[in-house]
Each structure stands twice: as C-alpha cells, then as structure tokens.
Amino acid sequence: xxxxxxxxxPVAAASRRATPTGIAVRAxxxxxxxxxxxxxxxxxxTFGQDASYAAIFVIVGLSMNVLTGYTGQISLxxxxxxxxxxxxxxxxxxxxIASPDPFTFAxxxxxxxxxxxxxxxxxxxxALRIRGxxxxxxxxxxxxxxxxxxxxxxxxxxxxxxVSAYRxxxxxxEYRYYLFALAMVLLCYYVDVCVRRSxxxxxxxxLRDNELxxxxxxxxxxxxKLLAFTISGAMAGLAGGIFAFRxxxxxxxxxxxxxxxxxxxxxxxxAVVGGLANRGGVIAAAIFFALVNPFMxxxxxxxxxxxxxGNNKFYISNVIGAVLLLQTVILNPGGLGQVIRPxxxxxxxxxxxxxxxxxxxxxxxxxxxxxxx
Amino acid sequence: xxxxxxxxxxxxSNNILAPLxxxxxxxxxxxxxxxxxxxxxxxxxxxxxxxxxxxxxxxxVAYVFTAGTGVLPDLPYxxxxxxxxxxxxxxxxxxxxxxxxxxxxxxxxxxxVGTxxxxxxxxxxxxxxxxxxxxxxxxxxxxxxxxxxxxxxxNIPILYQDIAKLVMLVVLAAxxxxxxxxxxxxxxILAVSQDATAARVVGISVERISLISWGIAGLLGGxxxxxxxxxxxxxxxxxxxxxxxxxxxxxxxxxGMTSLPGAFVxxxxxxxxxxxxxxxxxxVPGLSTVKQGAExxxxxxxxxxxxxxxxGLLGREA
Numbered sequence: 137x138x139x140x141x142x143x144x145x146p147v148a149a150a151s152r153r154a155t156p157t158g159i160a161v162r163a164x165x166x167x168x169x170x171x172x173x174x175x176x177x178x179x180x181x182t183f184g185q186d187a188s189y190a191a192i193f194v195i196v197g198l199s200m201n202v203l204t205g206y207t208g209q210i211s212l213x214x215x216x217x218x219x220x221x222x223x224x225x226x227x228x229x230x231x232x233i234a235s236p237d238p239f240t241f242a243x244x245x246x247x248x249x250x251x252x253x254x255x256x257x258x259x260x261x262x263a264l265r266i267r268g269x270x271x272x273x274x275x276x277x278x279x280x281x282x283x284x285x286x287x288x289x290x291x292x293x294x295x296x297x298x299v300s301a302y303r304x305x306x307x308x309x310e311y312r313y314y315l316f317a318l319a320m321v322l323l324c325y326y327v328d329v330c331v332r333r334s335x336x337x338x339x340x341x342x343l344r345d346n347e348l349x350x351x352x353x354x355x356x357x358x359x360x361k362l363l364a365f366t367i368s369g370a371m372a373g374l375a376g377g378i379f380a381f382r383x384x385x386x387x388x389x390x391x392x393x394x395x396x397x398x399x400x401x402x403x404x405x406x407a408v409v410g411g412l413a414n415r416g417g418v419i420a421a422a423i424f425f426a427l428v429n430p431f432m433x434x435x436x437x438x439x440x441x442x443x444x445x446g447n448n449k450f451y452i453s454n455v456i457g458a459v460l461l462l463q464t465v466i467l468n469p470g471g472l473g474q475v476i477r478p479x480x481x482x483x484x485x486x487x488x489x490x491x492x493x494x495x496x497x498x499x500x501x502x503x504x505x506x507x508x509x
Numbered sequence: 510x511x512x513x514x515x516x517x518x519x520x521x522s523n524n525i526l527a528p529l530x531x532x533x534x535x536x537x538x539x540x541x542x543x544x545x546x547x548x549x550x551x552x553x554x555x556x557x558x559x560x561x562x563x564x565x566x567x568x569x570v571a572y573v574f575t576a577g578t579g580v581l582p583d584l585p586y587x588x589x590x591x592x593x594x595x596x597x598x599x600x601x602x603x604x605x606x607x608x609x610x611x612x613x614x615x616x617x618x619x620x621x622v623g624t625x626x627x628x629x630x631x632x633x634x635x636x637x638x639x640x641x642x643x644x645x646x647x648x649x650x651x652x653x654x655x656x657x658x659x660x661x662x663x664n665i666p667i668l669y670q671d672i673a674k675l676v677m678l679v680v681l682a683a684x685x686x687x688x689x690x691x692x693x694x695x696x697x698i699l700a701v702s703q704d705a706t707a708a709r710v711v712g713i714s715v716e717r718i719s720l721i722s723w724g725i726a727g728l729l730g731g732x733x734x735x736x737x738x739x740x741x742x743x744x745x746x747x748x749x750x751x752x753x754x755x756x757x758x759x760x761x762x763x764x765g766m767t768s769l770p771g772a773f774v775x776x777x778x779x780x781x782x783x784x785x786x787x788x789x790x791x792x793v794p795g796l797s798t799v800k801q802g803a804e805x806x807x808x809x810x811x812x813x814x815x816x817x818x819x820x821g822l823l824g825r826e827a
Contacts, residue, residue, distance in 0.1 A: 208618070210618060210621075210622070212625075262812060262816065263812070266816065266819070267819075268617075268618075269555070269556055269617060269618065269621060270762070270815055270819070272556065272618075273556060273758055273759075273762065273811070274811065274812065276758075277755050277758070277759060277807065277808050277811055278808060280755060280804065281801065281804045281805055281807070281808040284801040284804055285801045285804065285805050288801070393751060394747065394751050397750075397751060401625060401629060404622065404625065405626075405629075408622055448636060448637055450636065451632070451634075451636030451637050451746065452633070452637070453633075454629050454630070454632050454633030454636070455629075455633035455634065455637065457629055458626045458627070458629035458630035458633060459630065461622070461625070461626040461629065462608060462623065462626040462627070462630065465612065465615075465619055465622055465623050465626065466607075466611050466612060466623070467611075469615075469619075
C-alpha cells in the first residue's frame with residue numbers, strides 16, 4: 137500500500153514557535169544585559185579600558201574555541217600569535233605620537249591578523265603532522281621560543297622601549313575604542329558561527345571525534361586542521377592588534393617568559409572552563425578572566441587586604457584559574473557553557489527547561505578523539 | 510661576526526671545553542626532570558606538566574627546614590632533604606588521588622590539562638605561602654664544609670654539585686630501568702599502561718599501580734628539586750616550570766619518551782646542544798647573534814625529532 141508521503145510538521149520548529157509575547161519577554165530580559173554591555177563601560181576611563189580588555193579576551197577565547205573546541209587540538213603557545221599581532225599592528229601603523237589616519241589603522245589590524253594567520257599556517261603545516269599530545273608540547277615550546285626570539289629583536293620592539301601605537305582620532309576615547317573592539321568581537325563571533333555551521337565545521341567536529349572515521353568519510357583531515365589553525369591564528373592576531381592600541385604601546389615584555397606563559401595558560405583555561413565547543417560559555421569565561429583581576433584589585437582596595445593583593449596579584453590569579461580549571465575538568469566537563477545552557481536555549485526561542493534535549497552536544501569534545509599518543 | 514674573530518684569539522681548547530662542561534652540567538638537570546616525565550609517560554601515557562612543581566615543592570620544604578627561620582625547627586641538611594622528598598611524594602600522591610583518579614576513563618588530553626591545572630595551583634600556593642622567597646639550598650660543598658669544586662680543567666671549575674647531579678641521574682635512570690625490567694611491580698605498571706582492562710583481569714590493581722607510579726614520579730621530582738635549587742638559580746615559585754620543564758620535555762622526546770636511559774642521553778645531548786648554540790664561537794653561523802639561540806636550537810631539535818623519528822633515540826614504540 138504505497139500511501140502518499142505524509143508531511144509531518146517539523147517537531148523542532150514547533151518548540152520554537154515565535155509568539156509575540158515570547159519575543160517581548162525575551163527582549164525585555166535581554167535589555168539589562170545589553171545595557172550592562174553598552175552603558176557600564178561609559179562610567180569611567182578605567183571601566184572603558186577594562187571592557188576593551190574583556191573584548192580582547194573574548195576574541196582570543198573564540199579563537200581557542202575554533203582550535204580546541206571544534207578541532208580538538210590544544211595550543212599552549214597562543215600568546216605568540218596574540219603578541220605577533222600586537223607587534224605587527226604597532227609597527228605597520230608606526231606614526232609615533234601622531235594619530236594615524238583610519239586607513240593606516242585598518243591596514244595595521246589587517247596585517248596583524250594576516251601575519252598571525254601566516255605564522256599559524258606555517259607552524260601548522262609542520263606541527264599538525266605530529267599526532268596527539270605531542271602537539272601540545274610543540275606549541276608550548278613554539279610559543280616561548282617565538283616570543284623570545286622575534287619579539288626581542290631591537291628593530292621590532294622599538295629598541296626594547298616599546299612601539300607607541302596611537303589610535304586614530306575617531307576612536308581615540310576609551311569608550312569609542314571599546315565600541316570598536318566590540319565590533320571586532322561581533323565579526324569574530326560571526327566567523328565562529330559560520331565555521332561551525334558550514335561543511336568545514338561539520339568536518340572539524342567529525343575529525344575531532346575520530347580522525348580515522350572522518351578520513352574514511354572523505355574529510356581532508358590535515359587540510360581542515362590547517363584551516364582551523366589558520367583561522368584561530370588570524371583571530372588571535374586581530375586580538376593582539378586591538379591589544380596594542382588599547383595600551384597605546386606595544387611592549388614585548390607582556391608576552392615574554394613568565395607573563396607570556398601565564399597568558400598562554402589563561403587562554404587554555406578560558407577554553408576549558410568555558411566549555412569546549414561552547415561559544416556562549418567561552419565568552420562568559422573570557423569576560424570573567426579578563427575582569428577578575430581589576431575586580432579583585434578594587435575589592436582588595438576596599439578592605440585591608442590591599443597590600444597583600446598588590447604583592448601577590450600574580451599568584452592569586454594563578455590559584456583562581458587553577459581551581460576553576462580543576463573543578464571543571466574533574467567535576468563539570470561541560471564547563472560554564474553547560475551551566476548557562478538552559479538560559480542560552482531559552483533566549484534562542486526554546487522553552488525553558490533544565491533537562492538538556494541536545495544531551496549537551498560538545499561536552500564530549502576531545503573525549504572520544506583519537507588522541508592516544 | 511665579531512664574536513667569531515674574538516673567539517679565534519682565545520685558546521681553542523678552552524673555547525670548546527667551556528660549553529662542553531656547562532652543557533653536561535645543565536644536561537644533568539634536564540635529565541633529572543626528564544626522568545620523572547618519562548616514567549609517567551611510560552606508565553600512564555600522559556605528559557605531566559606538574560613535574561617541575563613537584564621538584565619545587567621538594568626544594569621549598571627542604572629549604573624551610575634548613576633556613577632556621579625560627580618558626581620551624583632548624584634540622585640537619587639530610588633530614589630536611591628527606592622531609593622535602595616526603596613532601597614531593599605526598600603532593601604527587603595527592604595529585605593522583607584528587608585529579609588523576611577521578612579522570613581515569615577520560616581522554617588523555619583532559620588528563621594533561623589537569624596536570625597543567627595542578628602546576629598552576631602549585632605555583633600559586635608556593636607564591637602565597639609565607640616563607641622567605643628567592644632563596645637557595647646549600648650546595649654539597651657547603652653541606653660538607655669544603656670548597657665547591659673538585660678541581661679545574663683549563664681554569665673551568667668542576668663543581669661537586671654538578672658531579673652529584675650527574676651521578677644521581679645515572680643511578681636513578683639505571684635503578685628505574687632495572688625496576689621496570691626485573692621487578693613484578695615494574696612489569697605490572699607496564700601491563701597497565703598497555704591495557705588497563707586486561708591488567709585488571711589478571712588481578713593487577715590498576716588504582717594501586719597508578720598510585721605507585723605517581724609516587725615514584727614525585728620522588729624523582731623531589732630529588733631533582735633538591736639538587737637543582739642551589740645558587741645561582743635557587744628556588745622561585747614556578748621557576749622549574751618556566752625554565753627547566755620545556756627543555757626537559759624536549760630532552761625526554763629526543764631520548765625517547767618511553768626510555769629511561771633515553772632521559773639521560775637526551776638530557777645530556779640537549780644540554781650540550783644548548784651550550785654550543787650559545788657558545789662564543791659559531792657552529793651554526795649567526796646563531797649566537799640571536800638573543801635566544803639556545804632556545805631556538807631546542808625548538809628545532811624537538812620539531813625535527815618529532816617529524817623524523819618520533820620514538821626518539823632510544824624509545825621503542827612510536
């Protein structure tokens with residue numbers, strides 16, 4: 137009995153039917169968040185600077201998300217890409233204490249992203265042939281070596297005094313510069329979404345979960361990994377460019393030895409604590425780790441812990457990062473993203489439920505991967 | 510170019526001897542840290558990024574008991590060193606119980622991220638605990654009340670400390686090698702690393718084996734820390750992780766991640782490569798003009814070994 141093909145109503149669509157009240161309620165709930173993002177940095181110069189710092193961290197977090205979350209490759213040397221972006225942007229614009237015209241500034245940002253992408257491509261072409269855990273080792277040594285050899289060249293770091301990076305007049309103020317950084321965040325977010333939704337993104341997830349199976353289904357494993365590495369490098373470079381013009385000075389010291397190593401580990405911590413392959417979680421974690429130091433500084437200043445905090449800033453942030461990292465990997469593999477998931481789902485138009493109908497896609501990131509070294 | 514010309518006017522043998530002796534001395538340090546890395550890779554198939562901090566913990570605990578700060582008893586050097594070793598083993602065992610054991614079934618990458626977390630936590634705690642910072646343990650010469658060096662070879666002092674490092678490295682590498690080759694526990698560790706389920710089936714307690722292998726790694730780390738935390742470098746929180754650990758990893762990879770004698774060979778080889786890359790005369794033209802020539806050389810060696818011969822000089826499996 138060859139019955140006519142029956143068209144069922146799409147079940148998924150049914151649960152996210154857009155009703156006027158639904159949209160209105162969600163818009164109303166989103167309003168305070170939006171105000172927080174847009175108005176809080178307006179309060180003072182410091183708030184604006186901290187907000188730009190958070191934006192930079194979000195971009196690096198998205199960059200780690202593409203590499204670690206989607207592709208399952210770990211990078212312990214990302215400070216090299218961020219630092220290279222900062223170095224290139226400052227040197228390309230290089231107008232001394234005069235403000236550059238917008239075109240030069242844009243070229244600086246573009247070359248920053250391009251340079252880091254090129255270096256990532258070169259490193260990836262060699263290092264991605266190395267399987268599994270060894271890649272973590274190579275990136276660790278690469279990050280330290282690259283920073284220590286290239287960033288210390290006197291012709292590039294302004295004879296060890298730093299390269300000044302003045303902003304163009306249109307975005308000279310702290311708040312305006314923050315808005316520029318925010319626009320770049322949106323750009324990177326868009327790229328991240330595009331990567332994830334495209335054929336490439338599905339290929340990356342497939343090879344992350346099982347390289348051999350992915351290859352058997354025709355995924356160009358090395359090519360896709362290389363693409364992810366390059367995109368990640370470009371984002372990190374862009375973040376570096378924004379970083380240089382945020383402090384209006386490129387200083388190699390920010391990326392060398394201990395501070396560089398610490399930065400690299402912070403980026404990994406952001407990717408893991410945020411939740412692997414979880415965009416929203418990574419963004420939340422990036423904002424948290426960018427703002428935790430200024431907040432602690434303010435908090436310590438209100439109490440009699442001020443001096444203690446000032447002397448031990450570095451170690452306190454180490455302990456905070458480490459405790460969050462360990463509790464995430466041991467107890468809560470989904471990370472921050474898993475915690476905020478019900479709200480994120482509700483905002484995207486689903487019914488509010490604490491039971492995750494997707495079964496937490498992405499929690500298994502790197503779990504089933506063929507990283508056996 | 511000037512450095513090449515300047516080097517030519519010196520005694521040529523002196524010029525080669527200095528990096529040779531320095532290289533072997535530094536290489537012993539890389540080997541000592543590398544030994545613990547190899548042991549954990551051999552038994553658990555993971556990279557332990559906390560190995561440098563096991564060493565720091567051992568050195569710091571030994572230091573606070575010899576320093577005579579007044580708060581803690583001022584103990585003889587060898588008692589303090591023993592307490593340092595106990596502390597290092599204790600931290601390693603805690604790491605196993607609290608971090609590694611709950612993640613037995615997880616991917617190795619996650620375990621490695623866990624060890625990074627342990628390293629970060631230990632660095633932070635070492636920095637926050639109240640004890641005099643930037644100090645150093647006494648050298649072997651100071652402990653025995655003699656001069657610091659045995660003698661001089663063309664005016665380069667041969668330090669007792671370096672000899673102790675080298676001897677300890679050889680002894681520990683040999684002991685660990687024999688442990689894996691000839692004892693039941695050593696064989697059981699290897700069995701677990703190859704197939705944990707099969708090992709469990711024949712009656713090996715995987716949990717106990719894991720605890721033992723981490724304990725030994727802690728002991729090796731503690732020995733390394735106590736021997737390396739002497740002037741001029743001394744003890745700083747995270748000092749071993751920042752400087753020694755990356756090179757020790759490269760050394761272990763060069764020697765072969767699965768070979769304990771390889772840790773010795775790789776350590777010495779990498780120490781020599783570093784020393785010659787930074788030497789006054791140029792083996793590779795222009796390398797000594799780069800600010801971090803030694804670091805660059807280490808990176809290139811690591812990359813070439815992993816691409817050409819991933820099992821290293823003495824390792825057996827890929």
